[in-house]
Amino acid sequence: MTRSPRHSTVLLGVAVLVLAGCVPDRDDNRDSGATTIPDTIVIGSTLPLTGTESKTGGRFKQGYELAVELENADGGIDLGGTKVPVRLNLLDDTTDQAKAVNLAQRLITQDKVNFFLGTYSTAVVEAQSTVAEQNKIPYVNGGGAATSIYAKGFTWVFGTLAPVANLASTEMSWIDQQQAAGKLPKPARVAIVWENTSHGKDFRKGVQDFTAAHSGGYQVVTDESFALDGKDFSAILSRVRAAHADLLMVDAHLPDFITMQRQYLSSDMCSKVLTYGARGTESDARSALGADGVNYILSAVWWNKQLGNAGLNKEFVDKFTAKYGTDPEWYQALGYEAARSLFTAIAQAGTVDKEQVRAKLSALRMDSILPGGTLSYPADKGGQADYPFVVQQNLPDGSSPIIYPADVATGTGVAPNPACKG
Amino acid sequence: MGEVVVLAVSAVLLAGFYAAMAYGLGLIYGVLRIVNLAHGGIIMASAYVTWQLFDRFAVDPFAAIPVVLVLFFILGMGIYLGLVRFLPRGPAGAVQSLLLLFGVWLVIRNVVYLLFTGNEQVIHTAYATSSVRILGGSFSATRFAVFGVAVIALIALHLLLTRTYLGKAIRAVAQNPDSCTLAGINVERVYLLTFGLGTALAGLAGVLASTLFAINPSFGAGELLKSFVIIVLGGLGSILGIALGALVLAFAEVFAVYAVPPYLTTAVGFVLLVVVLVLRPGGLFGQRVLR
Secondary structure, eight states, X not given: OOOOHHHHXXXXXXXXXXXXXXXXXHHHHHHHTSSOOOSSEEEEEEEOSSSTTHHHHHHHHHHHHHHHHHHHHTTSEEETTEEEOEEEEEEEOTTXXXXXXXXXXXXXXXXXXXXXXXXXXXXXXXXXXXXHHHHTOOEEESBOOOGGGGSSOOSSEEEOSOOHHHHHHHHHHHHXXXXXXXXXXXXEEEEEEEESSHHHHHHHHHHHHHHHHTTTTEEEEEEEEEOSSOSOOHHHHHHHHHXXXXXXXXXXXXXXXXXXXXXXXXXXXXXXXXXXXXXXXXXXXXXXXXXXXTTTEEEEESOOGGGTTSHHHHHHHHHXXXXXSSOOOXXXXXXXXHHHHHHHHHHHHTSOOHHHHHHHXXXXXXXXXXXXXXXXXXXXXXXXXXXXXXXEEOOTTSOOOEEESGGGOOSOOOOSOTTSOO | OHHHHHHHHHXXXXXHHHHHHXXXXXXXXXXXXXXXXXXXXXXXXXXXXXHHHHHHHOOOTTTTHXXXXXXXXXXXXXXXXXXXXXXXXXXXXXXXXXXXXXXXXXXHXXXXXXXXXXXXXXXXXXXXXXXXXXXXXXXXXXXXXXXXXXXXXXHHHHHHHHHSHHHHHHHHHHHOHHHHHHTTOOHHHHHHHHHHHHHHHHHHHXXXXXXXXXXXXXXXXXXXXXXXXXXXXXXXXXXXXXHHHHHHHHHHHHHGGGXXXXXGHHHHHHHHHHHHHHHOTTOTTOOOOOO
């Protein structure tokens, strides 16, 4: 069989068109960003600016925007001697997983943002981070704490929030000090009560790992979980009471914390040490339960403005207060650090090439406002930062000083709870 | 033994709130044969009204009950006159009513978002953490107060339905609206007043909820589902059955900890719902007409 010259011409034309389609155009080249220095570095992001997490989303937005503003005030990110300004392309994901995923897809594939700053809340980050991994774009978030996000073998996802297990272990470390000082019984009877979410499971793991590592000092006598938005915790509290627990270690979101603590107080229960994880120091808690209702509750957070007495922390707190007129909370601090770590990695790479920036994020070790003073994204933790929390305790004078770690403590903790009789 | 008694009292107190939560849904379904999907939104909106009265004017939640009842009675009549009365009666209007009232719920929720954001709101009264000692256990005084209000509402509703002309008209319309028309009862007016009354009862549940829980614009979804379970358990259309259904659900949830992990106890109600629908579609206490 022979081909006619006309057929050959057509095939040649098709081949030329196909090859032409394979040649990257200028936009594609810009997208990979291998060598060119752009006029602006565009950071894509979504946050829950409306919906159930709107308050928190607004706080993260403040952190992101402050970091961008400070970077641009200095001329922008230094790419091999050329300062390039940063622009934040921030969209509202309305606290909706599907929307967060779709918007991330749009920002990455259509708007062709250079890098991505993640959204807030574990569930939404978990869904959105998959898009970043699929599209191979560095994704730094300050709003996803669950270890499940970082246990998938993703290499493009980095988290600034330390695992919730660290929250529990940091609290237990303070408790251990009190026990060593003879203020708490040994072995202490521990009740673990946790919400049935990845957050709660990580908290439980933190307590369990600590008690297992200090087996002579602690005995877990109750281990109960509960569903979110509970209406009655009498059965769980009844079991805690029956177990004569010394330490009541609870992990709960605000609504369940309020409902459970009200029932705890009206049941005349009193534990030598009581914690609701990260809950207890917020103004909402005091207004919901009264000052007396939250006395001596132990809580731990990723960051606290009381850390802001010197160095980077002071600079952050001062600049935040000057811009917004309010004190920052951990949400803004974590948003700020997530953005700052991304900018640092870009500057270290000296390029907007995604692979090189990813490599710099993996190897990052930078001075930080977070406890411990250094931020990194260790590969053995799946890219999740790993540092201790700061432990606070509500005192009857209305203050909530940092009581642990000792090097950043602003007050002395009290154990056992002096309100408990006998 | 002591633990069982404590849990039993807790279950009874919880049942009081559950019953108050379901009266409105049961009443509207019993008479209009409409599942009011806006019920959860109305409970939430009422909780917000109570919170605003407390926060701005220092009105105690329990003292706010008359105001909320009147306000939500009028709101209910407004929803009926503006929307529900245009729906076709009978099975033809069933799907339309679900969609329409679901839309009403979304509107209520988004209005609350707009006005108050998605933040948690809480009412802290002086007695919020006070306790009452009974049968060897300490219990929340607020939960006792909520239980008391729920019992008063049950008695008042029962008396209304059995001792007044309006109540008898409501029961008659629930049985056979066509015959009522022939007998000279203004069926439309009964529907209007019933929808208003059902909405006011949902408002009452919102007041009680605001004294116990933190609220946000998403509040009410779980309450709607549980209300539905209760009216099915108690027998669709039976007010006394609703109280018993609430008791069954509360006991099942509280005592389920002996059989399943606590995080599964909320699912117990829905398992009960499926079992009852399969084995006794008329409810645990039989199909009844409002009484």
